[in-house]
Amino acid sequence: MPFxxxxxxxxxxxxxxxxxPSRSPGITSAELVWGLRDVGFIVSKRTVERDLNELALIFPLERNDKSIPFGWHWSAAAVSELRGNFDLQAYLRGDALQPVQxxxxxxxxxxxDLLARQLRDAPLTPxxxxxxxxxxxxxxxxxxxxWPLRWWLLSQGDSLVVELPQPLREEIGRTLSSAAAQYQD
Structure with missing residues (x-):
């Protein structure tokens, strides 16, 4: 069931x-609730707000705090490919957002085992x-x-545990612990 x-x-x-949307003033949490209902997800406004806060840790999202209700939108630095369909493995290998160091x-x-089967069909790297x-x-x-790597790692949930490098393992662990703490109340 966890899967x-x-x-x-x-x-x-x-x-x-x-x-x-790609620019300010953005879209409100309430509008997003209705948009999600249109595609089959029945969730509360609070769930959408939690999702947005978690996603903002990984993606370049911004919240327009200039007026209530707040609007959410992609940061000006966001790559437009994220909004459509794209090849995740190619995106992770690419340098569209940051030069490879x-x-x-x-x-x-x-x-x-399930993730291993998926990666056999679409390897991350040669x-x-x-x-x-x-x-x-x-x-x-x-x-x-x-951050594309971090997004992918975090999106795997309990199907992946980073072992090395140690600093990345610690960073992913902190992010997951922080996210889990938000569900404790």
Whole structure:
């Protein structure tokens, strides 16, 4: 069941991102609730607000605080490709948002069997390696460092645990802990 819940949350958040306009004054949380209902997601305004706050940690989103109700929109720095359909693996490998620093970083992570099957069909990088473990797989790949990588890592939920590099593992852990704390009340 956690996989189904994670998938529903990711699908809802993706639908939410697709509704955001590219400039101020933006769209309100209440308008987003109705937009989500139109595509099959029945959620509260509070859920939309939580989603937006979490997504703003990963994506270049801005909240227009100049008038109430607040409007949400993509930052001027956002790449327009995010609003339509795009190839995630190509986007993660690309340098559209940030130049690749050196040769990238060596990512090592535990991943679920399902994610391993998906990555076999669409590898993250040409040098990606998957090693079967008793439970799940070990992923190794040289990837571009930046927020697209972080977004992808976080979007995998409990299907992925970053092992190395240690600073990235700690950063992802802090982000997930902060997000989980918002659900404690």
């Amino acid at each position: 189904a819940t994670t998938r529903a949350t990711l699908s809802r958040q993706w639908a939410l991102l697709r509704q955001l 050196g040769d990238g970083i060596e990512l090592q992570a535990w991943i679920s 040098d990606m390696q998957l090693t079967a473990l008793d439970h799940g797989h070990r992923l190794r790949a040289t990837v571009s460092d930046g």
